[in-house]
Amino acid sequence: MTIDIPTLLLALLSGYLMLGLQLLVARRGALRQPELGLWTWGSWGFVLGFGFFGARVLIPTWVSVLLGNAFIFGGILLYVIALQRFVRRPWPSGPYWLVWLAAVSFTGLMLEIPLSVRTAWLSLVYAGLLLPGVYLVLRHGWGGEASLRAVGLTLAVAALALILRGWHAFTHPDQYTDLLRSSLGQGLTFLCAFLSLMGAGFGFVLASFERAATEMKRLASHDGLTACVNRSSTDDLLAHLLERGRREGSPVSFAMLDLDHFKQINDRYGHQSGDAALRAFAADVRGRLRASDVLGRMGGEEFGLILPATDEPGAMRLLEQIRQAVAALKVRCHDGREFGMTVSAGLVVVASDSGLSADRVYALADKALYQAKHAGRNRVERHLIMPMPAAAD
Structure with a gap:
């Protein structure tokens, strides 16, 4: 049994495109939170990333690899920053280490190393990017909106799937000779990771609506100037x-x-x-x-x-x-x-x-x-x- 990777890429591209459109509609309506705007840009980063992955039949492979991973990296980073602002917690030491992580990762993309090694490394990098977001939700956002808990759990599933993808690529290099090669292990881990991220996006929209409803309820019962009840x-x-x-x-x-x-x-x-x-x-x-x-x-x-x-x-x-x-x-x-x-x-x-x-x-x-x-x-x-x-x- 195998999973056809080109079909999977097309399905993920369509799903993130629908998510991006939904976020745009939400942003034009009652939801105007800046963190929702960050999540919107992150979702469009995934659309572009998967688009470049699928376009390798039309453009040089190294361009597809570099730009596809760059947009995926940026999309995950914007997701985590959106969560950090949503739970209103500052970074413990600033996200400057992410710049170095990105530099090392994309320098490695330009080197002549086996695709299986590159896939294992980037999967672990993406999982590492998601873990601060998981921590923020589980540690500081768990008592807030119920939908935000679902976001934290789906991000945790995505991080676990990426870790398993890294391990699988390292232990089964023969299944990672080409990104578009259909295989059960590569297809399942890829699907589980990025489908979970997509689900986190829909959960984030629900959490934003939940917060907006709570705020409207609070404004209906409280004085806006002094925060006393009215x-x-x-x-x-x-x-x-x-x-x-x-x-x-x-x-x-x-x-x-x-x-x-x-x-x-x-x-x-x-x-x-x-x-x-x-x-x-x-x-x-x-x-x-x-x-x-x-x-x-x-x-x-x-x-x-x-x-x-x-x-x-x-x-x-x-x-x-x-x-x-x-x-x-x-x-x-x-x-x-x-x-x-x-x-x-x-x-x-x-x-x-x-x-x-x-x-x-x-x-x-x-x-x-x-x-x-x-x-x-x-x-x-x-x-x-x-x-x-x-x-x-």
């Missing part, structure tokens, strides 16, 4: 956590926070500095919260803070820490000037048996915030809720 999400979470507090018998604290004299910051230092102040404030507050706490931007310079299972002493202690930290915070303008700010807060602590709705809690916290503003700002006021009377016997 007003509607804060309202929904407050209602949910109040209900959970009733079931579990635990208090829920809710505070309204408002930056003092924020209009003066915008007027004196500009709206960009005002945006910087909002981001700095939100980042400072988030750094003091538990994973279960929620900071939402209610609008303008007003924020809502939900503290599940938190009594009045605990909530007051946290709000005082926030107030003091904000008063000590310095924000730098684009022109080098620095300015400070203060925050006022109104707190409501809701007992599990209070029966208050989310709207009522919001109104009481807003009232306490007004009291803090009226009392001179840069302070925390709390609204006391009287306990419900016990039922008569």
Whole structure:
């Protein structure tokens, strides 16, 4: 049994051509990630590489070998760089070693060495190029998009197939006297390696769509400037956590926070500095919260803070820490000037048996915030809720 190599090359060329066209369509639509552009160029590198391999009946063999492998090498390299950018991890020591690897590999192509030795060496080189991509996905991208895991696994299969191809070429040199010679070992390893790479490409498109959908979902529930949850999400979470507090018998604290004299910051230092102040404030507050706490931007310079299972002493202690930290915070303008700010807060602590709705809690916290503003700002006021009377016997 043998696999016809020219037919296999034509099938792979057609498959990568379809992948390249699909990537072009995706890039013109909702997916405009730069890493997807790198994968697109890598796929067209494979199209050109297989095209030059198949064109050796029309062009000199050394041109076919040199250009075909050069485009395949470049395609794999672009795939790995795309993965590195997708998982947002820097290279440990920079990819400069790849330049030397390419120089050594393509210098070897020009030497008079047996095709079996050249095939074994280049197969191992290609496998070595893929291994950093496999590591990036399995080590840093496994907890992300589900489709990205499939990319990592198919790249691992491709690397293993290339290693087996290198071993097979070294141990069965008689089957590698010509690239277009049909043989079972050469055909199977070639097919498995580059078909897996093609599958990784389709998986990468799915991972890109998955990330785009996640980002759109995040933008629908979060404020783009401060990365806090938005007003509607804060309202929904407050209602949910109040209900959970009733079931579990635990208090829920809710505070309204408002930056003092924020209009003066915008007027004196500009709206960009005002945006910087909002981001700095939100980042400072988030750094003091538990994973279960929620900071939402209610609008303008007003924020809502939900503290599940938190009594009045605990909530007051946290709000005082926030107030003091904000008063000590310095924000730098684009022109080098620095300015400070203060925050006022109104707190409501809701007992599990209070029966208050989310709207009522919001109104009481807003009232306490007004009291803090009226009392001179840069302070925390709390609204006391009287306990419900016990039922008569």
